[in-house]
Amino acid sequence: MKLDEMIEVLEEEYPLCHDQAHDLGKMVFTETKDLAESIQICRDGCTGGCFHGVLMEAFNGDKAIETREIVNNGKENGDEHVWLDGVKEKAVTLCDNDQVLAFHRKGKCVHGVGHAFSYISGYEIPRALEGCQIFNDKRLEFYCAGGVFMEYETVYGARDLASESLHYPCDKYAKEMPAACY
Secondary structure, three states: OOHHHHHHHHHHHOOOOHHHHHHHHHHHHHHHOOHHHHHHHHOOOOOOHHHHHHHHHHOOOHHHHHHHHHHOOOOOOOOHHHHHHHHHHHHHHHOOOHHHHOOOOHHHHHHHHHHHHHHHOOOOHHHHHHHHHHHOOHHHHHHHHHHHHHHHHHHHHHHHHHHOOOOOOHHHHOOOOHHHHO
């Protein structure tokens, strides 16, 4: 079965397949190792979930390791903050790319970048939200923060119910943009 056919099957089986499509998007990028081709395959599959997965893998996969080495001047010094800074710079230009804009509005792309920031920061919300500030536009920061919180909630939401407040992480990390979290 072709990758684009998998998206169709997923959408037929689970019409609200956004979260499930993150893993499919990661797989698409792993297979193609090409951002433009991955975007073409995913298009707007599962309301952008596939695209979000592509971004998560593109910024974290094998190709990203090469980029990480360039950002760190060829040294694997373990400084993930430097790595995240390098990704942030690429994220700004990515969401203005014509290939991306052919399928997604800029805000939707920035939201996907928020998913990627959450994922590559190891779900450290403050670091991921700090990444969102790179857009220097409160509207885009809002979209990005929404992606950060959505990705976190997808992975850790059920676990947090047992140990955190009902409003976590919104009550702790969303003081400036509560609507992006809720």
